[in-house]
Amino acid sequence: GAGVSQSPSNKVTEKGKDVELRCDPISGHTALYWYRQSLGQGLEFLIYFQGNSAPDKSGLPSDRFSAERTGGSVSTLTIQRTQQEDSAVYLCASSLDQGQPQHFGDGTRLSIL
């Protein structure tokens, strides 16, 4: 498809386990963003990749969170030693360039038991 693809769509795991979320952006989009929405909260910025520049990690809530973007395309968000407060919908978005409209994936709903 032509849109942003995220996998898995749902993930249930036990507290303390590591999880990896995947985002496949729209081809040609240089900017890629990760957000999360916790229950009752707004969209919270996590991390931003732009081309070959160093990512903006200012939104990552703790050092258990990391993300990478390989070859300027697919990105993975990794959460180590998951905690219950990590339960949220994790959304990925991409855009042609910074400041352009962002195209969102359908998200990964993460539930930590």
Next chain:
Amino acid sequence: ILNVEQSPQSLHVQEGDSTNFTCSFPSSNFYALHWYRWETAKSPEALFVMTLNGDEKKKGRISATLNTKEGYSYLYIKGSQPEDSATYLCAFNTGTASKLTFGTGTRLQVTL
């Protein structure tokens, strides 16, 4: 800390009513203001990106205005329809940061 505020938090209107929402943002170092529509069980969809003071954009029955000097944007929906029911998000970024800071949204429900 950048703070984007949206009002009202929620709104319930009848089909055919016109409505508007407000987004307030810091006016210093402004770069762009985005509006998104987020329907239940779907992903957010971009409506508008506005950059210039006085900008007005229109998409069908939906339009938006921007005042960067006083730090606000209005989103208008003319003749609301049930399919307009969604959460409308505004987001702001500055010239020094590429990330978007989102408001908590206005949840619109349109009934027959």
